[in-house]
Amino acid sequence: MMNKIWGVFIIIGVVYGFFTGNINVVNSEILSCGETVLSMVLKLFPIMALWLGIMKIASVSGLLKKMSIFLYPITRFIFPDIPKDSDVISLITSSFVFNMFGLGNASTPIGLKTMKSLKNLSGSDVASSSMITFLVLNTTGFTIIPTTIISLRMMHGSINPSGVIIPCLLASLSSTVFGLIIDRLYRKKYV
Template structure:
């Protein structure tokens, strides 16, 4: 799937720019892309180093385990395939908590840890498991109570109420998350 999308992006993009005469832009974009990706990594790496360190304390002290037990009754409904007390539950919870407070960058390391730990439960290592896709849906629906980036950008443009969109955001998030989770269930049933 990713393979097909990637190829279509490249093929459509290059052929289309033949017609729009943007070949020069495409050339520089291709050559520049590894630098762009490196810049992204440079931004992600320190955040990851920090939070993986802090998270390791939570893991070794058993705090993560305790947290997993606490949220298990709720997560059990969303992730029926994850066994009780599994490490991934703790990572999924922390990832959601970070997202909720609008700390998207800090959420990424936990998301990656959650995926790694879900991979342990996965039977086919090259195929996405049901829990992984559900977790991905939660992340793409952007569970956020405080959209920090948007609020600070609104402040920058002298909005009368920078946080005035929060209620709307919460409402939309709830709707898209609910619909997303239902749709995920339906797709899973069809693909079973």
């Protein structure tokens, strides 16, 4: 997927630039894009480091685990197919909690582990309903702290970099709820 999109972007861009006389702009873009990325990364770096440090405290002190226990009943309700004695529920909850705190990178390994356990439960190469629900939960991106966006906003000199937190929260909450509802509808339709 990415191969095609990236290739098409560059091919169309260069060819179109050539025929419309914008080739000089394309040329300077090729020369300067490395510098643009470097300055972006350098500015994203400090706030990422800070946030990962704070979140490590939350993880080591057991705070994230405590939140997972708190969310357990909700997860049970969202995943009715998973047997009670299975440890998958706690995996799902911790992956959700990690996502919630903007720790996408830390939650990916847990997410993959969860998928493996879900596959063990279903034992086929067809996606189970629980897998799809889990996927929806991950892709609606429910986040309390959108770290990257806040740091990008700081980098552009925003007067209120964290001002987008509440609308982000509301929007991702509503898309999560919506996603789970249509997931339920499809689940019934496909049985």
